[in-house]
Amino acid sequence: MKNSTDEVKATSNILVTKDYGKFKTLPGNRFVDKAHVKFMRSRIEKQNLNPQFPILVNEDLEIIDGQHRLRALEELKLPVYYEIREGLTIDSTIQLNSGTRNWTWKDYCQSFASRGNVNYKKFWELYQEFGFQFNSLYHYSISSAQLTNKRGAARIFNVGDFVMANFEQTHLLLSQYADILNVAGIPNSREFGLACYRFMRMPYYDHAKMLDKIEAKGARLNDVYFVNDYVNALEEIWQS
DSSP states (O other): OOOTTOEEOTTSSOEEESOGGGOBOOTTOOOOOHHHHHHHHHHHHHHOOTTTSOEEEOTTOBEEEOHHHHHHHHHHTOOEEEEEOTTOOHHHHHHHHTTSSSSOHHHHHHHHHHTTOHHHHHHHHHHHHHOOOHHHHHHHHSOHHHHTOTTOHHHHHHTTOOOOSOHHHHHHHHHHHHHHHHHHTOOOOHHHHHHHHHHHTSTTOOHHHHHHHHHHHGGGGTTOOSHHHHHHHHHHHHHO
């Protein structure tokens, strides 16, 4: 597995090389962020963190942890310190990053989607179309039963347990919510999104009628900040 550019450091099993092309992208790993590569370049140049924090790879030289460091080192033409641990997979990468801020929900979503998880593929489609923040997308996407899960949205989503209840219904509700935001002229927020979700699921809800009423009476939504207050404001507008 080693070649002439590798050497074993005397005090550990860490190898070093300048053969950047030998390393492989792990299927399902997050996309490389150019901004983060730039940040890592700066840290390496200023603090010389390279030997202290080797990248981690499996026996196939797939990168488990450190793909941004690798790209930064390649751009700097510096040697890469790395450690091989056999048997590591994409699940190892996710576990390494769970509980940290290294991966965002977008990274997890793209990872599970790239491995064929339809729920995450659909979630990513909704994000690309509407651009709403995670909490809004998640709340609109899951069933009422899932809302009571005590593990929390991020914990469920980041380990691959997210299940979309009904894509067509979710898409419809998000489309209607986007219409309301446009007519009301107020920014998207978690609180307003949840309030609209509740109101739009009322059995008497008529979307066209509600848009007309918000256009005429939407000022009532100004200076409202909490979910229940938004629901009450929407009810007042509906009844006006």
